[in-house]
Amino acid sequence: MADGVRVPGLEGVPLLGSLFDLKADSLGTYERARQRHGDVVRISAGPPGLRAELYCVFSAEGAQRVLASEAGNFRKDNAFYQELRDSFGNGLLTSQDADYMRQRRLVQPLFTRKRVDGYAGAVAAETGSTLAAWAEARDGIVDVSAEMMHLALRAVSRILFGADVDATVGVVDRCFPVITEYVLRRGYSPANLxxxxxxxxxxxxxxxxxxxxxxCDEIIAQRLGARAGQAEGEDLLTLLAGARGEDDAAFDPAELRDQVLVFLLAGHETTATSLAFALHLLGRHPEEQARAREEVRSVLGERVPGAGDLERLPYLTQVLKEAMRLYPAAPVIGRKAVAATEIGGHTVPAGADVIVAPWVTHRHPRYWKDPERFDPDRFAPEAEAGRHRYAWFPFGGGPRACIGQHFSMLESVIALAMLLRAYEFEAVDREVPVSAGITLRAEGPARCRIRRLEGTP
Structure with missing residues (x-):
C-alpha cells in the first residue's frame, strides 16, 4: 500500500465539482490544476452518486511511471476505452493482456523501419495530388486543418487498401465524425442508455x-479471396491478412477489421494534426519557415523525397517535433490504477482513473523555458540530450507506445517538405482554438494564405 499524502483537489462548484470547466475547456482546466496545485491533482466532476474523480499526473517523472516503469499497474480499463472498443473494435489501440501481445507479435513485422520506408512513395503521391489541387487556385487561402486531414486520410487509406482507396475515403470521411462524437459523448458521460x-x-x-x-468487410473478403487464389499485393491489408504467428495463427476477418479501423483512426487524425499545426506555426513565423524551406531545397532540389531523406532534413524534423510539443495529437492519455501507488509524494488509490497529459507536460516550465514560444531549436540534438525522456511524449511511451511512430514521422516529413518547397504560407487565423477529442481537434479554421513559389516542380 502506498503511503504518500492525499492528492490535492481542484476547486469546483458545489454538487457538480469541475464538470462545467471540463466540458467547456478540459485542456485549460488541466493546465490550471497544475499551476494551482502541482504535478499530481485530483479533479472531481459530476453530481453525487455519479461523480467521477480524475487523478491527473503532470510531471515527466510521473508520466514515465504510469506509462513505462509501472505500466502493468495502469490499464486501459476506463469507460472511454470501453466505448472505443465497442465502436472501433479490439485492435492494438484498445486490446490488453494476451490479446494485445498476440496482436503485437503479428503486426510488428509489418512496421519495421524497412517495411515502413516502402510507404514513402504513396505519401509523396498523395501530397502531389494535394499540390495539384492547390495549383488550380494559385494564390488563395486554404484551411490547413481540413486539407491535411484529407491528405492524411488518403495516404493511410492508400497504404492500407491500395487500389481500393477511393472506395473507403468517402465512407470514412462521412462516418468517422459521427462515430467519434458518439464515443466522446458516451465515454465522458456519468451514465449512458x-x-x-x-x-x-x-x-x-x-x-x-x-x-x-x-x-471494410467487403475489401477484407476480397483480400482473403485473392490470397486463396495466390494473388500477391503489397498494401498493408494484404500483409495483415497474411501475417502469421509462431503457431501459424492468423487474424480472422473480424480481427482484421478491428486492426483496419484502429489504423484508420490513429493513422490519419494524428498525422493530420501534426502537419496542420506545423504549417500554421510556420505561417506565423516566417524566419523559421524560410530556414526550413532552404534546408528542403538544398537537400532535395527538384526530386521527390524518399525515406532516406529523413536523416538529411534535421531542421524540418525539429519543426515537426516542436509542433507536436505545442499541439500533441494525443493531448490526454487515460489509465485505471490496479493498486494504490505513490507518485510525486501523493497516494493514487487503487481503482482510480488516472490521466497523464502531454498537453500539460509539454508546457511544464520545469522542462521548457518560455513554453508557449515556438522554437524548433529545442529539438536540436544537444538540447534533447539534456531533457527528461518523458518531457515530450506525443506517441505515448513504455510497452504501449504507438507502433506507428516511424510511419507518422516519415509521412509528416515527406509531406511537409513537398508543401514547403512549393508554397509560402502566411497564417490568416493567428490563433486556432482546440479541444481534446479522441485526438486533438481544431475547433475553428486554421487558414493560411498560400503563394506558389517560382521554379518549383
Whole structure:
C-alpha cells in the first residue's frame, strides 16, 4: 500500500465539482490544476452518486511511471476505452493482456523501419495530388486543418487498401465524425442508455458503424479471396491478412477489421494534426519557415523525397517535433490504477482513473523555458540530450507506445517538405482554438494564405 499524502483537489462548484470547466475547456482546466496545485491533482466532476474523480499526473517523472516503469499497474480499463472498443473494435489501440501481445507479435513485422520506408512513395503521391489541387487556385487561402486531414486520410487509406482507396475515403470521411462524437459523448458521460435502445443518437451511430464495417468487410473478403487464389499485393491489408504467428495463427476477418479501423483512426487524425499545426506555426513565423524551406531545397532540389531523406532534413524534423510539443495529437492519455501507488509524494488509490497529459507536460516550465514560444531549436540534438525522456511524449511511451511512430514521422516529413518547397504560407487565423477529442481537434479554421513559389516542380 502506498503511503504518500492525499492528492490535492481542484476547486469546483458545489454538487457538480469541475464538470462545467471540463466540458467547456478540459485542456485549460488541466493546465490550471497544475499551476494551482502541482504535478499530481485530483479533479472531481459530476453530481453525487455519479461523480467521477480524475487523478491527473503532470510531471515527466510521473508520466514515465504510469506509462513505462509501472505500466502493468495502469490499464486501459476506463469507460472511454470501453466505448472505443465497442465502436472501433479490439485492435492494438484498445486490446490488453494476451490479446494485445498476440496482436503485437503479428503486426510488428509489418512496421519495421524497412517495411515502413516502402510507404514513402504513396505519401509523396498523395501530397502531389494535394499540390495539384492547390495549383488550380494559385494564390488563395486554404484551411490547413481540413486539407491535411484529407491528405492524411488518403495516404493511410492508400497504404492500407491500395487500389481500393477511393472506395473507403468517402465512407470514412462521412462516418468517422459521427462515430467519434458518439464515443466522446458516451465515454465522458456519468451514465449512458444501452446502445441497443432506439434513440436518435444510437440510431445515427449504428448506421454510421454499419456503413463503415460493410466497406471494410467487403475489401477484407476480397483480400482473403485473392490470397486463396495466390494473388500477391503489397498494401498493408494484404500483409495483415497474411501475417502469421509462431503457431501459424492468423487474424480472422473480424480481427482484421478491428486492426483496419484502429489504423484508420490513429493513422490519419494524428498525422493530420501534426502537419496542420506545423504549417500554421510556420505561417506565423516566417524566419523559421524560410530556414526550413532552404534546408528542403538544398537537400532535395527538384526530386521527390524518399525515406532516406529523413536523416538529411534535421531542421524540418525539429519543426515537426516542436509542433507536436505545442499541439500533441494525443493531448490526454487515460489509465485505471490496479493498486494504490505513490507518485510525486501523493497516494493514487487503487481503482482510480488516472490521466497523464502531454498537453500539460509539454508546457511544464520545469522542462521548457518560455513554453508557449515556438522554437524548433529545442529539438536540436544537444538540447534533447539534456531533457527528461518523458518531457515530450506525443506517441505515448513504455510497452504501449504507438507502433506507428516511424510511419507518422516519415509521412509528416515527406509531406511537409513537398508543401514547403512549393508554397509560402502566411497564417490568416493567428490563433486556432482546440479541444481534446479522441485526438486533438481544431475547433475553428486554421487558414493560411498560400503563394506558389517560382521554379518549383
Amino acid at each position: 444501452p446502445r441497443t435502445w432506439p434513440t436518435p443518437g444510437n440510431r445515427r451511430a449504428a448506421a454510421a458503424l454499419d456503413e463503415l464495417y460493410a466497406v
